[in-house]
Amino acid sequence: MARQMTGARMVVQALKDHGVDTVFGYPGGAVLPIYDEIFQQNDIQHILVRHEQGAVHAAEGYARSTGKPGVVLVTSGPGATNAVTGLADALLDSIPIVVLTGQVPTFMIGSDAFQEADTVGITRPCTKHNWLVKDTDALPATLHEAFHVATSGRPGPVLIDIPKDVQFANGSYTPPTKATQHRYQPQVKGDMETIKELVEAMETAKKPIFYTGGGVINSGPAASQLLRELVEATGFPITSTLMGLGAYPGSGDKWLGMLGMHGLYEANMAMHGCDLMINIGARFDDRITGRIDAFSPNSRKAHIDIDPSSINKVIHVDIPIVGDVAHVLEDMLKVWKARGRKTNSEAVAKWWKQIEEWRAVNCLTYKGSDSVIKPQYALQRLQALTKDHDRYITTEVGQHQMWAAQYLHFEDPNRWMTSGGLGTMGYGFPASIGVQMAHRDALVINVAGEASWLMNMQEMGTAMQFNLPVKQFILNNERLGMVRQWQQLLHGERYSQSWSEALPDFVKLAEAFGAKGIICKDPADLDDAIMEMINYDGPVIFDCLVEKHENCFPMIPSGEPHNKMLLGDASTKDAIKEGGAVLV
Amino acid sequence: MNALHIKKGSNKHSAYNLRPNFSDQVETHTLAVLVDNEAGVLARVIGLFSGRGYNIESLTVAEVDHLGHLSRITIVTRGTPQVIEQIKAQLGRIVPVHQVHDLTVEGPSVERELALLKVASGGDKRVEALRLADIFRANVVDSTLDSFVFEITGAPDKIDAFADLMRPLGLIEMARTGVAALSRGAEA
Ligand SMILES: Cc1cc2nc3c(=O)[nH]c(=O)nc-3n(C[C@H](O)[C@H](O)[C@H](O)COP(=O)(O)OP(=O)(O)OC[C@H]3O[C@@H](n4cnc5c(N)ncnc54)[C@H](O)[C@@H]3O)c2cc1C
Ligand SMILES: Cc1ncc(C[n+]2csc(CCOP(=O)(O)OP(=O)(O)O)c2C)c(N)n1
Numbered sequence: 001m002a003r004q005m006t007g008a009r010m011v012v013q014a015l016k017d018h019g020v021d022t023v024f025g026y027p028g029g030a031v032l033p034i035y036d037e038i039f040q041q042n043d044i045q046h047i048l049v050r051h052e053q054g055a056v057h058a059a060e061g062y063a064r065s066t067g068k069p070g071v072v073l074v075t076s077g078p079g080a081t082n083a084v085t086g087l088a089d090a091l092l093d094s095i096p097i098v099v100l101t102g103q104v105p106t107f108m109i110g111s112d113a114f115q116e117a118d119t120v121g122i123t124r125p126c127t128k129h130n131w132l133v134k135d136t137d138a139l140p141a142t143l144h145e146a147f148h149v150a151t152s153g154r155p156g157p158v159l160i161d162i163p164k165d166v167q168f169a170n171g172s173y174t175p176p177t178k179a180t181q182h183r184y185q186p187q188v189k190g191d192m193e194t195i196k197e198l199v200e201a202m203e204t205a206k207k208p209i210f211y212t213g214g215g216v217i218n219s220g221p222a223a224s225q226l227l228r229e230l231v232e233a234t235g236f237p238i239t240s241t242l243m244g245l246g247a248y249p250g251s252g253d254k255w256l257g258m259l260g261m262h263g264l265y266e267a268n269m270a271m272h273g274c275d276l277m278i279n280i281g282a283r284f285d286d287r288i289t290g291r292i293d294a295f296s297p298n299s300r301k302a303h304i305d306i307d308p309s310s311i312n313k314v315i316h317v318d319i320p321i322v323g324d325v326a327h328v329l330e331d332m333l334k335v336w337k338a339r340g341r342k343t344n345s346e347a348v349a350k351w352w353k354q355i356e357e358w359r360a361v362n363c364l365t366y367k368g369s370d371s372v373i374k375p376q377y378a379l380q381r382l383q384a385l386t387k388d389h390d391r392y393i394t395t396e397v398g399q400h401q402m403w404a405a406q407y408l409h410f411e412d413p414n415r416w417m418t419s420g421g422l423g424t425m426g427y428g429f430p431a432s433i434g435v436q437m438a439h440r441d442a443l444v445i446n447v448a449g450e451a452s453w454l455m456n457m458q459e460m461g462t463a464m465q466f467n468l469p470v471k472q473f474i475l476n477n478e479r480l481g482m483v484r485q486w487q488q489l490l491h492g493e494r495y496s497q498s499w500s501e502a503l504p505d506f507v508k509l510a511e512a513f514g515a516k517g518i519i520c521k522d523p524a525d526l527d528d529a530i531m532e533m534i535n536y537d538g539p540v541i542f543d544c545l546v547e548k549h550e551n552c553f554p555m556i557p558s559g560e561p562h563n564k565m566l567l568g569d570a571s572t573k574d575a576i577k578e579g580g581a582v583l584v
Numbered sequence: 585m586n587a588l589h590i591k592k593g594s595n596k597h598s599a600y601n602l603r604p605n606f607s608d609q610v611e612t613h614t615l616a617v618l619v620d621n622e623a624g625v626l627a628r629v630i631g632l633f634s635g636r637g638y639n640i641e642s643l644t645v646a647e648v649d650h651l652g653h654l655s656r657i658t659i660v661t662r663g664t665p666q667v668i669e670q671i672k673a674q675l676g677r678i679v680p681v682h683q684v685h686d687l688t689v690e691g692p693s694v695e696r697e698l699a700l701l702k703v704a705s706g707g708d709k710r711v712e713a714l715r716l717a718d719i720f721r722a723n724v725v726d727s728t729l730d731s732f733v734f735e736i737t738g739a740p741d742k743i744d745a746f747a748d749l750m751r752p753l754g755l756i757e758m759a760r761t762g763v764a765a766l767s768r769g770a771e772a
Contacts, residue, residue, distance in 0.1 A: 183682070312669060
């Protein structure tokens with residue numbers, strides 16, 4: 001079983017043994033032995049990015065759209081530090097990625113050697129776990145443990161720092177086995193007594209709501225399937241966080257839309273007024289809770305989460321269940337069916353009537369225009385013209401991201417890749433590259449703001465080199481729109497540094513890379529332009545010139561509870577209290 | 585352009601009214617954390633406390649199982665019950681952490697700390713220091729004509745009390761180990 005080989009070869013062998021087909025990376029002195037091994041094989045394709053941050057976001061896109069871990073290979077020092085933003089991003093959004101970094105030889109560590117950085121020290125707080133491997137014989141077990149830790153329990157990024165002498169030296173390699181007992185063993189089965197308590201609460205609830213999150217996506221397709229079954233069987237309304245979109249279909253009639261700061265009126269009002277809140281794989285993020293002491297004041301709260309630290313971190317819950325979503329939902333359904341499939345259907349029907357009234361507010365209406373493209377309109381047309389495609393959406397960060405969450409609909413999990421927790425501008429473009437690598441024939445669109453997009457625009461080179469027909473749909477308002485909106489609402493319209501000045505000509509920019517550029521500024525031309533983008537076989541930069549000062553609504557102002565939602569420009573007068581302004 | 589009718593001008597913003605008001609009492613807990621004795625494990629634990637803004641009142645760490653490469657970290661921390669629960673859950677997430685015990689709630693436990701105190705004085709003060717050391721069962725581990733170094737073991741408040749008494753008697757330097765703690769009884 002055990003075979004002698006160099007550390008560098010072990011790395012490539014372990015990647016193959018863990019089913020890795022794609023690595024995103026950038027070479028440098030401290031990883032040359034591994035690059036030499038990559039050169040001498042054909043099973044793993046290496047995607048050469050143009051910046052290490054791009055490699056990590058691409059790996060995140062790959063991971064989120066496949067459910068498999070994304071893999072990154074970068075050099076020591078600046079290679080590793082460039083990867084840090086991506087690691088922090090993946091940690092907050094629970095994305096499984098394995099990052100391999102080169103390091104100066106063991107005997108030079110600590111000597112301020114060329115391109116030396118304390119990579120494990122720098123990345124400790126932004127990885128789920130990391131390792132510095134000082135001995136080639138310890139490398140195989142570390143590689144196997146890394147894949148295990150990244151993908152089990154609450155997924156997350158891990159990093160292995162491999163000194164160059166460890167890559168060169170020989171050692172014995174043992175492949176991973178199913179039997180290997182790893183020390184890290186999170187609990188996946190929920191406690192049956194508590195599950196029973198939750199089912200009992202569901203049987204009598206008058207105003208129940210499912211509040212679902214990224215944990216359902218993390219748990220895998222079976223979890224989404226079980227969730228759908230549970231929602232249909234009980235008839236309870238369901239809302240989701242930004243991270244959980246697609247777990248339940250956007251076209252489903254129990255769907256209330258996204259909740260939270262820029263969530264839908266009906267979703268937030270239902271969260272505020274419910275008597276039983278069933279949180280499935282969401283983490284009571286501050287974009288959701290608003291003011292904590294006024295958060296859903298009259299409900300019993302249940303929380304299903306694989307990470308015990310997520311439970312009671314922000315909101316005290318009455319029915320805590322530690323476990324994996326799919327496992328717990330399966331048990332819940334079993335218990336609920338065995339007890340006779342009961343719900344308080346009369347009360348729930350009344351609840352739905354109330355919800356319909358909230359729905360009738362039509363919180364996503366906006367003032368249309370014949371002369372200028374409204375960003376909401378652009379997304380409605382994008383939805384209409386792409387919904388029947390095998391479609392994946394990534395986003396950058398800002399207003400466009402929120403509008404995308406509101407106006408695009410997701411029928412399936414793993415189709416929506418966005419930076420939620422860290423909110424990293426520059427995420428979307430490289431993420432779209434990672435998604436397209438995993439789904440070569442799919443339509444992959446990055447909904448972007450012009451400012452975010454410029455943060456990692458160098459990846460145009462990657463898209464061209466690897467023939468990745470990613471569509472960059474830029475809602476160009478020539479503003480750092482989300483920042484400008486906050487300045488308008490909170491800082492007396494003093495638009496400090498929130499203008500996107502000196503923008504490039506995006507069509508020429510596309511052409512400079514050998515890609516296609518499209519510009520559109522007339523609503524009448526929009527459909528044709530979008531069709532042209534879809535039908536073009538290759539990367540496209542779509543410069544969609546939109547209304548410059550459109551605001552994103554609904555909006556729960558910072559420091560306010562759910563029922564204090566702003567629905568449009570007229571409602572914003574004096575809406576934001578002094579205290580709310582210190583929050584982000 | 586001011587379609588939103590928002591008052592122009594600057595506001596003074598205060599964050600105080602936004603703090604969640606935890607009415608809960610702050611408690612002191614002693615946690616025993618069993619970890620793999622590997623590089624960086626202490627940095628992980630300390631980084632968790634500093635990164636998330638938790639308190640460390642006392643911290644001790646040493647290998648306790650040489651063959652199993654296990655170390656025991658004893659941490660005395662303060663926080664509301666909710667924060668203490670978070671600390672334990674967060675510690676439990678660290679990959680090389682095997683067990684987290686909250687000795688404060690898991691039944692009776694013994695806590696001991698060792699301290700060395702240098703007391704420099706003469707005349708009556710010197711005599712009084714020696715007399716009090718005897719009452720506290722502190723040992724003299726070094727002495728010159730003008731000074732003693734006392735060694736004292738006990739619960740942290742016993743050491744506090746001894747140090748308070750020594751202060752007017754010429755205490756000039758002190759070293760404390762931090763708390764080591766075990767649950768009482770036959771069970772591990
Ligand atoms: C500009 C901007 C505005 C935003 N506005 C909003 C908004 O209006 N609404 C909104 O919803 N979000 C918004 N967000 C995103 C927000 O910041 C958070 O990222 C998001 O709400 C968190 O989603 P989540 O609760 O689903 O948690 P995630 O970050 O997806 O965490 C998943 C949770 O599930 C658990 N989990 C993981 N795997 C499993 C498993 N297998 N089984 C069980 N549990 C598991 C994890 O432990 C964790 O607690 C915004 C972000 C930005 C950048
Ligand atoms: C790396 C990074 N820097 C700063 C921010 C703060 N920020 C959030 S949204 C935003 C503006 C985004 O502008 P744009 O990409 O044009 O999108 P829009 O809001 O206009 O749709 C900024 C600067 C961030 N989220 N990420």
